[in-house]
Amino acid sequence: MGAKQLIQDTFEQGRGIFRLAPVFVPRRFAQAGKRLRLHPDDYYALGTKRGSIKERWFSSVITAMNGPLAPEDEGLSYVAATEDAGIKFTLRDAVNELGSALIGTELKAKYGTWPMYSKFFDYETPLFHHLHLSDAAASLVGRMGKPEAYYFPPQLNNHPGLFPVTYFGYDPDITLEEVRERLLRFEAGDNRITELSRAYRIELGTGWYTPPGVVHAPGSYLTYEPQWNSDVNSVHENIVWGEVYPYEFLVENCPADRQRNIDYVLSLMDWDKNVDPHYRKTYFRPPLPCEDGDPEGGYSETWITYGNDYFGAKELTVHPGQTVVVKDPAAYGTILIQGHGSFGVHEAEAALMLRYGQMSGDEFFVSEAAAREGVQITNRSKWEPMVFLKHFGPNHPNMPRA
Numbered sequence: 001m002g003a004k005q006l007i008q009d010t011f012e013q014g015r016g017i018f019r020l021a022p023v024f025v026p027r028r029f030a031q032a033g034k035r036l037r038l039h040p041d042d043y044y045a046l047g048t049k050r051g052s053i054k055e056r057w058f059s060s061v062i063t064a065m066n067g068p069l070a071p072e073d074e075g076l077s078y079v080a081a082t083e084d085a086g087i088k089f090t091l092r093d094a095v096n097e098l099g100s101a102l103i104g105t106e107l108k109a110k111y112g113t114w115p116m117y118s119k120f121f122d123y124e125t126p127l128f129h130h131l132h133l134s135d136a137a138a139s140l141v142g143r144m145g146k147p148e149a150y151y152f153p154p155q156l157n158n159h160p161g162l163f164p165v166t167y168f169g170y171d172p173d174i175t176l177e178e179v180r181e182r183l184l185r186f187e188a189g190d191n192r193i194t195e196l197s198r199a200y201r202i203e204l205g206t207g208w209y210t211p212p213g214v215v216h217a218p219g220s221y222l223t224y225e226p227q228w229n230s231d232v233n234s235v236h237e238n239i240v241w242g243e244v245y246p247y248e249f250l251v252e253n254c255p256a257d258r259q260r261n262i263d264y265v266l267s268l269m270d271w272d273k274n275v276d277p278h279y280r281k282t283y284f285r286p287p288l289p290c291e292d293g294d295p296e297g298g299y300s301e302t303w304i305t306y307g308n309d310y311f312g313a314k315e316l317t318v319h320p321g322q323t324v325v326v327k328d329p330a331a332y333g334t335i336l337i338q339g340h341g342s343f344g345v346h347e348a349e350a351a352l353m354l355r356y357g358q359m360s361g362d363e364f365f366v367s368e369a370a371a372r373e374g375v376q377i378t379n380r381s382k383w384e385p386m387v388f389l390k391h392f393g394p395n396h397p398n399m400p401r402a
Contacts, residue, residue, distance in 0.1 A: 003089060003093065003097075004097055006081055006087070006089060007079075007089055007093065007094050007097045007098065008097070008098075009081075010079060010081045010089075011094070011098060011101075011102070011367070013345075014344065014345060014346065015344055015345050015370060016344075016366065016367040016369050016370030016373075017343070017344040017345070017346060017364055017365070017366050017367065017370050017375065018079045018080075018091070018094065018364060018365040019079070019080045019346050019361070019363070019364055020058070020059070020077050020078065020079060020080065020091065020333075020363040020364060020365055021077070021078045021079075021080050021088060021359055021360070021363075022056060022351075022354060022358070022359075022360050022362075022363065023056060023057040023058070023060060023075060023076070023077055023078070024036065024038060024045070024053045024055070024056050024356060025053065025054070025055040025056070025057055025064050025066070025074060025075055025119075026046050026050040026051045026052060026053045026054065026066070027051050027052075027054045027055065027066070028049075028050065028051035028066075028067065029051065029128075029243065029245065030054065030123050030124075030125050030127060030240070030241075030243065031052070031123065031124040031125045031241075032052040032053060032054045032122060032123070032124060033054070033122040033123050033124045033161050033220065033222055034122070034124070035120075035122050035156050035157065035158065035159070035222040036053065036054075036055075036056050036120055036122050036222075037156075037351045037352060037353055037354060038053060038353070038354055038355075038356065039353055039354065039355050039356070042355055042356040045356035045357075046356075049069060050066075050069055050070075053356070054121070054122050054123055055119050055120060055121055055122065056119060056120040056122075057075050057077065057117060057118075057119045058077065058117060058118040058119060058120075058333050058335050058363060058391065059077055059091065059114065059116075059117050059118060059332075059333025059365055059391060060075050060076055060077045060091065060117035060119075061076065061077070061090070061091055061092035061095055061113055061114050061117070061229065062075060062076070062092075062117065062229045062230070062231065063075045063076055063231075064231055065231040065232065073090070075231075076090050076091070076092060077090065077091040077092075077117075077365075078090055078091065079091055079094055079365070080359055091114070091365060092113070095113050095114050096113075098367075100368075101367065101369070102114075102331065102365075102367045102368070103331045103367070103368060103393075104330060104331055104368035104395065106395045107331070107393050107395055111393075113229075114229075114331075114393065115228065115229055115310075115393050115394070116226060116227060116228055116229060116310065116311045116391065116392075116393050116394075117226075117227065117229060117333075117391075118224065118225060118226045118227065118313070118333065118335075118389075118391040119224075119225050119227070120156065120222055120223070120224060120225075120335075121150075121218065121222065121223040121224075121225050122222045122223075123161065123218070123220055124161045124162055124220055125161065125162050125163065125220060125240070125241040125243075126161075126162070126163040126165070126166075126217055126218065126219055126220055126240060126241065127217055127218045127240070128217060128235045128236070128237040128238075128240045128245060128249070129167055129193050129194050129197065129215050129216065129217040129235070129236045129237035130215065130216070130217070130233045130234060130235040130236060130237070130249075131212070131213055131214060131215045131216070131233060131234050131236070131268060131269060132145065132146035132147070132148065132210075132212050132213075132230070132232060132233050133145050133146065133212060133213075133230075133232050133233070133234065133253055133268055134212040134213050134268075134270070135212070137253075137267075137268050138230065138232050138253065140254075140255050141232075141253050141254070141255060143230055143232045143253065144228065144229060144230040144232070145212045145228065145230060145232070146212060146227060146228050146230035146231070146232055146233070147209070147210065147211050147212055147227065147228050147308060147310050147311075148209075148210050148225055148226070148227035148228070149207060149208065149209045149210065149225065149226050149227065149285070149305040149308070149311065149313070150166075150207045150208045150209075150210070150218070150223045150224070150225055151206070151207035151223070151224045151225075151226075151285075151304040151305060151313065151315075151389070152202055152203070152204045152205065152206065152207065152221050152222070152223060152224070153204075153205075153222070153224055153315075153337055153387075153389065154204045154205055155337045155338045155350075155387060156222045156224075156337060157204055157221050157222050160202075160220060160221055161219070161220025161221060162220050162241070163219055163220045163241075164201065164202045164219045164220050164221050165199045165200065165201050165202065165219045166199065166200055166202060166208070166216065166217065166218050166219040167194050167197040167198065167199050167200075167215075167216060167217040168197065168198060168200065168208070168210070168214065168215075168216050168279055168283070169197060169198060169214055169215055169216070169273065169274035169275060169276065169279055170196050170197055170198070170215065170274045170275055171196060171197065171198055171275070172275045172276075172277045174196045174275065176266065176271060178196060179193070179196060179236075179266065179269075180262060180266060182196065182236070183236060183250070183262060183265060183266070184262060185238075186238045186247055186250055187238075187247055190238065190239040191236075191237065191238050191239075193236050193237050193238075194217055194237060197215070197217070198279065200280065200284075202219050202221045204221070205287065206284070206285065206286050206287065207284075207285040207286075207287075207304050207305060208283050208284055208285055209283050209285055209305070209307055209308050210283065211270065211273060211283075211308070212270070213268065213269050213270030213273060213274070214269075214270060214273050214274055215236055215269065215274060217237060217240075224304075224313070224335075224389055226305050226311045226312070226313045226391045227311070228310050228311070232253050233253065234249075234250055234251065234252075234253060234254070234265065234268050235249035235250055236250070238250075250265060251265060254268075285304065285305065285306065285307065287302040287303065287304050287315065288302060288303040288306065288400055289301075289302050289303075290302060290303060290314065290398070291398065292398060294324060294326075296324075297319070298318065298319055298322035298323070298324040299316060299317060299318045299319060299322065299324045299326060299377075300316075300317050300319075301314050301315065301316050301317070301326075302314065302315050303399065303400055304389070305391075306399050306400040306401070307400060307401060307402055309394055310393075310394050311391065311392060311393060311394060312391075312392045312394075312396050312399035313389060313390060313391045313392065314389075314390045314392075315387065315388070315389055315390075316334075316387070316388040316389075316390055317385045317386070317387050317388075318339070318341070318377050318379045318385060318386040318387075318388075319379065319385055320379055320381050320382055320383055320384060320385060321379060321380075321381070321382055322378075322379050323376065323377070323378040323379075324376070324377055325374040325375065325376050325377075326374060326375050326377060327371065327372060327373070327374040327375075328366075328371040328372070328390075328392075328396065329368075329371070329372060329396065329397055329398070330368055330371060330392050330393065330395050330396045330397075331365075331366060331367055331368040331371055331392075331393070332365075332366050332371060332390045332391060332392045332396075333363070333364070333365045333366070333390070333391050334363070334364050334365075334366065334388045334389065334390045334391070335362055335363050335388065335389050336348050336349070336350045336361075336362040336363070336364075336386065336387070336388050337350055337362075337387050337388070337389060338350050338384060338385060338386065338387040339379060339381055339384045339385055339386030339387060340379075340380055340381060340386070341377065341378045341379045341380040341381070341386055342376075342377065342378045342380070343364055343375060343377055344364075344366075344370070344375050344376060344377075346361065346364065347361050348361050348362065348364075348377075348386070349361045349362060350362050350386075350387075
């Protein structure tokens with residue numbers, strides 16, 4: 001069977017819903033939080049040179065920026081065409097083949113592809129203070145800008161890690177010259193740059209939005225992160241929890257002739273956003289009940305990512321013993337984090353402990369037509385809810401914009 005026919009047949013057999021294989025991504029820095037429901041023996045499944053596995057990616061049509069040792073397809077989502085996942089193809093190939101039949105005419109016309117992905121970000125220690133580039137800055141190195149958002153699901157946070165506090169931006173009383181002085185110390189000693197920032201204790205069941213150009217140092221809870229199709233940053237903090245980061249982390253996404261130009265490095269910041277005196281009011285995202293909920297009471301939904309021009313996310317809860325039909329006006333990816341039952345024609349169950357490379361029944365991608373028609377979900381438990389996290393592109397008309 002040819003690749004195109006395989007994609008078409010799988011799409012038809014799933015009635016517009018793909019089941020996706022787990023995508024675990026190692027990182028060469030920091031320590032794993034070990035809350036990804038991966039077997040304890042498998043956090044170094046790719047070897048110590050690659051670092052431990054700290055992320056799981058969802059609905060991804062892009063690869064991870066993970067250095068020369070990474071395989072070419074690292075970070076790409078694969079669609080399972082058989083129960084044992086022995087036959088599979090990338091979601092990117094499916095988007096290219098099916099186009100608007102999968103992602104809808106609006107996203108296809110505007111972006112040519114599925115424009116976002118999400119991940120579980122799972123670190124035992126805090127991450128370095130860093131920013132993601134704007135479109136203009138990223139384009140100079142052949143990449144796209146990266147806004148992102150965070151949500152902290154209670155179901156995946158049985159422990160808080162070592163430092164469940166996130167720094168955002170810089171204190172409004174800090175000057176750009178003070179930041180410059182700390183960055184000039186990047187190779188001289190600990191620049192302790194978070195001394196200039198503001199810290200917020202993480203609240204489970206809530207989230208934040210972080211636009212490009214805003215420096216942030218994520219805390220150590222596992223985080224669900226909807227984000228734009230990019231993996232591009234500039235790191236301001238050189239020593240974190242005793243781990244030293246080289247100068248290349250500061251400038252690896254700068255043009256070669258500007259990597260020693262501190263004024264250019266500083267220009268990657270959106271300074272006004274970094275020193276917003278009402279940062280929490282502007283970017284904190286408590287959950288908001290969806291207006292188009294279930295009048296029969298079989299399920300409930302809340303918006304957990306909203307108030308931006310790029311992506312949105314919902315938390316869907318199907319109550320025990322219920323069969324419901326849930327409709328959305330746009331395509332989406334989803335991960336089941338609690339419970340078991342069925343999702344469309346697929347069996348569905350939250351993962352408890354996966355081996356690296358093992359198939360699961362917890363991740364799906366729903367075409368726009370299937371979403372509009374409605375996905376029938378059955379919760380087969382008498383006691384536990386089924387809880388899904390659902391990530392959308394920028395075209396969901398009901399996402400709160402403020």
